[in-house]
Amino acid sequence: MNIKKILKITAGVIIFLTLPSLLFFGFIYFKYDEDLPVGGQPEQADILAHKMLDALDHEAYENTNYIEWVFKKRRYYKWKKNKNICTVYWKDYKVELNLKDPKLSTAYVHNFAVDGDMSKDLINKALNYFNNDSFWLVAPYKVFDKGTKRSLVNLDNGEQGLLVTYTSGGTTPGDSYLWHLDPTGKPNSFRMWVSTLPIGGLEASWGDWTTTSSGAQLPTLHKILFLGIEITDIKGQE
The missing domain is CATH 1.20.5 (Single alpha-helices involved in coiled-coils or other helix-helix interfaces)
Structure with a gap:
């Protein structure tokens, strides 16, 4: 040939x-695909954001000092939220992640500590994993994080959505999320304009909630088109 x-x-x-x-x-x-909508009325947006937090019992989440979960059956987290430390497990790797100062983190392979470039790579990967996977777990509670901007957007159904833009922090600053809320203020979905997706405005469900022993309300499943993001083995303690 x-x-x-x-x-x-x-x-x-x-x-x-x-x-x-x-x-x-x-x-x-x-x-x-849709363009990012233009929002306004920041003061009213803050009121709506507080309504969402009240519907989720934000105080119970704030008093939850330890959260454990498994993301898509791939990565396992033990987050000491009050200490800014999270242990991240995947494959044969483990990282004791210091969220306040990642340089102080420690990486392990088969439970043996490693250093040098391998340690840096694993710590960076663990931090990126945490930023992404924890967001899918606790995003509603982050609407007043440092560097966020909130505005109202008029929706096609005549209601108003809460547009939150993260101008700093995390792995991909500049991402925006348009929250859709039920009449009580509890989120049931958001639409995303994020740098990691080539399509703007994709919608992800926020539902299938579970309440931990500490009272924090956290989601167990997100649906995006025909795909699902499953979060299992959730535990939350004061």
Whole structure:
């Protein structure tokens, strides 16, 4: 078989495998992609944000000093929230993550401490994992974090949504989330404009809540299109 025929077959296989994916992405993009809405009324937005926190019993969450969870059956967390320390487990790795000063963290492989570049890489990875995975667990409680801006957006159903933009902090500053709330103020979904997704405005559900022994209300499942983000083995203690 000559090289020209091999290249032709290879190109055909690549097109066969990638074309359906490209067409599907194109369909999703044109169906769901939307520009970030422009919000206003920051003072009224703060009132709505407080209503959401009250609906979730924010005080119970603040008094929860320890939270444990498993994210998508891949990563396991033991978060000493009052001490800004979280132990992150995945595969054969463990990182004792100091959230206040990540340089003071310690990384392990098969329970043996490592240092140097391997330690730095594992600590950075653990911090990125924590920033992402904890957000899916406790995002409603972070609407007044340092560096956040809140505004109101008029929704298509005539109600108002709470737009929260994170101007600093975390792994991807600049991300925005438009919260949809039920009449009591409890969140039931948000739409995302984030740097890690090529489609703006994708909606994720916030439901299937569980209440820990400390009284904190935390979600166990998020649905995005036909995908699910499962959070299991949640524990919360004062």
